[in-house]
Amino acid sequence: MTAPSTPYAVGLLRSDGSVAETGRLKPGGHRAFFEGLRSQPGGWDKLAQTWADGTVPRALSPGHGVTSGVLPGNAVDDYINQVWAKYTASPLTVAPFADRPEVKYHGTVSGGAMNFADGSGQLVTTFQKPDADSVSAPGQASVLVSS
Known part of the structure; x- marks a missing residue:
């Protein structure tokens, strides 16, 4: 047996030789x-x-837990519904570019989709409401945000 390990920190070596670090456990x-x-x-x-x-x-990751049968397939359904309801009532604003903080997209839920528009109101992309498999399965692209 080997001792348990946890990645206690993640670091990035900058071009000037300094290290930026985050994720250190308390x-x-x-x-x-x-x-x-x-x-x-x-x-x-x-x-x-x-x-x-x-x-x-x-x-185990939630996806592996579902696959192996230790976690029910509907384990995150309530959370998905809460997030979906939140952004039906209020917009999710995303500023994806650190070097261009003025660029923002606003997402609102309508029916089974979250629609993101740019600052002028032009639709730029749509995400369908995720199911538990797409949220918890490894390698899936769905993201849920709640704050």
Whole structure:
């Protein structure tokens, strides 16, 4: 057996030699994550993998949890519906370019689609309401945002 590992930080070496770092866990963060996961109802606790000695080396991704049968396929349906309802009532504003903060897109939900328009109101793209598979499956392009 090997010891459990968690990527405690992600860094980027800049061209000037300095390092930008983010994602460092707070002290006790690894333990707190697994305690939080185990406290969630609806099968989420079963995503935590445990060795015979009680060591918790990893957690399955939600997509793998659904595929392996430890997490119900509808585990994120309520969340998807909450996000969809939020952006039916108010717009989601996205400013995707750090170097052009004035460029913004506004998304609103109508029926089964979220429509994004530019500042002039011109439609630029549409996303269909995601289902649980597209949100939790590895490699899918759907993104849910809530704040």
